[in-house]
Amino acid sequence: xxxxxxxxxxxxxxxxxxPRLPDLEGFVERLRTVWASGWLTNGGAQHVELELRLxxxxxxxxxxxxNNGTMALLTACRALSLGGEVITTPxxxxxxxxxxxxxxxTPVFADIDRATLTIDPGGIEPLITPQTTGILAVHVYGTxxxxxxxxxxxxxxxxxxxxxxxxxxxxxxxxxxxxxxxDASAFSFHATKVFHTAEGGALACRDPExxxxxxxxxxxxxxxxxxxxxxxxxxxxxxxxxALGLSVLDGLADEWHARRQLSAVYRTALADxxxxxxxxxxxxEGGLLYYVIRVDGDRFGCSRDELQRRLRExxxxxxxxxxxxxxxxxxxRHLASAAPSSLPVAREAAAQVLCLPLHAGVTPEQxxxxxxxxxSCAAGGIAAAGMAxxxxx
Ligand code: T4K
Numbered sequence: 025x026x027x028x029x030x031x032x033x034x035x036x037x038x039x040x041x042x043p044r045l046p047d048l049e050g051f052v053e054r055l056r057t058v059w060a061s062g063w064l065t066n067g068g069a070q071h072v073e074l075e076l077r078l079x080x081x082x083x084x085x086x087x088x089x090x091n092n093g094t095m096a097l098l099t100a101c102r103a104l105s106l107g108g109e110v111i112t113t114p115x116x117x118x119x120x121x122x123x124x125x126x127x128x129x130t131p132v133f134a135d136i137d138r139a140t141l142t143i144d145p146g147g148i149e150p151l152i153t154p155q156t157t158g159i160l161a162v163h164v165y166g167t168x169x170x171x172x173x174x175x176x177x178x179x180x181x182x183x184x185x186x187x188x189x190x191x192x193x194x195x196x197x198x199x200x201x202x203x204x205x206x207d208a209s210a211f212s213f214h215a216t217k218v219f220h221t222a223e224g225g226a227l228a229c230r231d232p233e234x235x236x237x238x239x240x241x242x243x244x245x246x247x248x249x250x251x252x253x254x255x256x257x258x259x260x261x262x263x264x265x266x267a268l269g270l271s272v273l274d275g276l277a278d279e280w281h282a283r284r285q286l287s288a289v290y291r292t293a294l295a296d297x298x299x300x301x302x303x304x305x306x307x308x309e310g311g312l313l314y315y316v317i318r319v320d321g322d323r324f325g326c327s328r329d330e331l332q333r334r335l336r337e338x339x340x341x342x343x344x345x346x347x348x349x350x351x352x353x354x355x356x357r358h359l360a361s362a363a364p365s366s367l368p369v370a371r372e373a374a375a376q377v378l379c380l381p382l383h384a385g386v387t388p389e390q391x392x393x394x395x396x397x398x399x400s401c402a403a404g405g406i407a408a409a410g411m412a413x414x415x416x417x
Pocket of ligand 1: 092116188191
């Protein structure tokens with residue numbers, strides 16, 4: 025089927041992400057079980073089942089569910105006693121540096137790698153001081169960090185290594201679940217993620233003792249009715265979230281399949297456009313959270329922001345994850361490591377990235393049309409040439 029006319033706006037908005045809504049009957053069936061049990065939170069049956077299934081699916085030995093990804097990350101950093109200075113990336117969601125701030129630690133921003141947009145291991149060692157306690161790295165868009173080099177640096181300097189794996193659900197490196205790297209990895213199950221529980225998250229820990237510690241911190245430090253061991257908080261996932269997660273899991277293969285298909289359509293539709301960099305081909309190993317293009321305005325023919333504006337007029341809602349850089353927020357820009365001159369790669373990426381709609385609610389035909397819309401924003405002549413090239417099988 026041919027794509028639609030790229031100059032006509034879509035009838036309904038096409039969002040950058042949409043939560044996967046599971047079969048409602050199946051979800052209601054699960055809710056009936058919850059109702060019958062009279063058990064709504066604090067480690068009920070749905071929680072136990074989801075934790076077990078995710079542990080197996082993610083290939084991790086220790087996993088604790090949380091009420092959101094931020095609490096999982098905060099608890100990881102607290103359990104590992106991160107304080108003083110922690111080296112992290114500016115190219116991320118605010119949650120990453122903010123958890124450090126909540127623990128009284130100072131984020132120290134390192135630049136990112138040009139190809140992966142994850143923290144550049146080569147820039148970390150010059151930033152290590154006697155105050156440094158750890159590295160907080162992010163698998164941005166589900167692209168794995170250079171886990172071997174980070175592990176090596178952390179080991180040689182006696183630093184803790186925490187991964188913000190909010191984007192990396194289901195990602196594997198060399199057959200190993202992404203959550204098995206570092207001391208701990210925090211996942212987000214927010215509604216906008218491939219796998220979600222509306223709000224939710226999980227923490228995978230390498231050391232089972234750390235996992236036990238984390239499970240206590242998640243529940244006020246309560247060991248049993250008569251013992252409170254630690255100053256924990258409330259990070260618990262409830263039964264409604266867990267039931268939703270179990271229902272979403274059932275359709276996950278379809279969601280991944282749809283996203284792989286859309287990625288392939290975008291790849292064809294946007295091939296060979298000067299000034300546009302596309303992500304590598306989608307792999308079968310999880311990820312696929314966003315389809316992120318990079319727009320070099322000078323060569324493309326219009327700026328990234330202009331492209332976003334024009335797409336919005338056509339009812340296509342993209343996002344600039346992650347602009348602005350965290351190091352530019354008013355709460356961090358006074359830091360020495362936030363100096364623009366020390367973060368050139370991150371700065372360039374933040375100025376160029378644009379996330380295109382990628383979820384099962386977008387049809388391949390719509391993705392092809394979005395491809396043509398983007399072509400028509402590029403330098404003159406290319407649009408017409410591209411029209412003929414894009415067709416959907
Ligand atoms: N670390 C990293 C690297 C992260 O990216 C995140 C979260 C975290 C940590 C923290 O994890 P959580 O504590 O959130 O579990 C969204 C998400 O709220 C956030 O979870 C996510 N990262 C971030 C990248 O994206 P916003 O502020 O951009 O979301 P919002 O409300 O503008 O929604 C984006 C689009 O999604 C909308 O255009 C429409 C669509 N949408 C959204 C919601 C909530 C829907 O269609 N339905 C919905 O229910 O942060």
